Amino acid sequence: NAGVTQTPKFRVLKTGQSMTLLCAQDMNHEYMYWYRQDPGMGLRLIHYSVGEGTTAKGEVPDGYNVSRLKKQNFLLGLESAAPSQTSVYFCASRGLLLSYEQYFGPGTRLTVT
Amino acid sequence: DAKTTQPPSMDCAEGRAANLPCNHSTISGNEYVYWYRQIHSQGPQYIIHGLKNNETNEMASLIITEDRKSSTLILPHATLRDTAVYYCIGSWGKFQFGAGTQVVVTP
Numbered sequence: 001n002a003g004v005t006q007t008p009k010f011r012v013l014k015t016g017q018s019m020t021l022l023c024a025q026d027m028n029h030e031y032m033y034w035y036r037q038d039p040g041m042g043l044r045l046i047h048y049s050v051g052e053g054t055t056a057k058g059e060v061p062d063g064y065n066v067s068r069l070k071k072q073n074f075l076l077g078l079e080s081a082a083p084s085q086t087s088v089y090f091c092a093s094r095g096l097l098l099s100y101e102q103y104f105g106p107g108t109r110l111t112v113t
Numbered sequence: 114d115a116k117t118t119q120p121p122s123m124d125c126a127e128g129r130a131a132n133l134p135c136n137h138s139t140i141s142g143n144e145y146v147y148w149y150r151q152i153h154s155q156g157p158q159y160i161i162h163g164l165k166n167n168e169t170n171e172m173a174s175l176i177i178t179e180d181r182k183s184s185t186l187i188l189p190h191a192t193l194r195d196t197a198v199y200y201c202i203g204s205w206g207k208f209q210f211g212a213g214t215q216v217v218v219t220p
C-alpha cells in the first residue's frame with residue numbers, strides 16, 4: 001500500500017494562476033481532508049469530505065475549491081492564486097468509524113509570487 | 114469538534130517521562146481524544162486516541178480524566194527523536210488542529 005500520496009511535491013505559481021493539487025489514497029477510506037500549514041503555525045482545515053461526491057467547508061475555505069468524484073481521490077483547486085496562499089498543503093484520509101485515526105500525506109509546498 | 118487548549122511549549126530531559134496536558138472542556142460524548150505529533154515539516158503522525166478509558170500503546174500512554182474535560186499524553190522515556198510539535202484533538206470526524214505544544218527533548 002502506498003497510503004496517502006500527494007501530487008506535486010513542490011510548485012511555484014505566479015499571482016492569478018490556477019492549479020490543482022491531487023491527493024490519492026489506496027486504503028478505501030471514506031473521509032478525506034485538506035489542510036494548510038503556514039510557517040510556525042498549526043494545521044488549518046480547508047475542506048473535507050465524508051464520502052464520494054460530498055464536500056464540506058473547514059476553517060479556511062475561501063479561495064479554494066474541492067472535488068471528490070472518486071472515493072480514492074480528493075482534489076484541491078486554486079482558481080486565482082494569491083501570495084497569501086503560499087503554504088504547505090497536507091492531505092489526510094481516515095476510515096468511517098469514529099475511532100479511526102487519520103493518515104497523512106507528505107505535503108505539497110506551494111509558493112505564490 | 115471540541116476546542117482544545119495546550120501549553121505552547123515544554124522542555125523534557127532525555128530519558129525522563131514527558132507529561133503533555135490538554136484541556137478539552139467542551140468535548141461531547143461521542144468525540145474521541147486524539148494525539149498526533151509533527152516532526153519538523155513532515156506530515157503529522159498518529160500517536161494514540163481514547164474515548165473514556167486510559168490507553169497505552171508502544172509509543173505512549175493517554176490518561177483521560179473521569180469528566181473527560183482534560184487529558185495527559187505520557188511519553189514514558191523521552192528520546193531526542195521525540196522533539197516535535199504535539200497536537201491534541203477532540204473530534205468526531207472534522208479533525209481541526211490547534212497550535213499544539215512544542216516539545217524539546219534535551220540531552
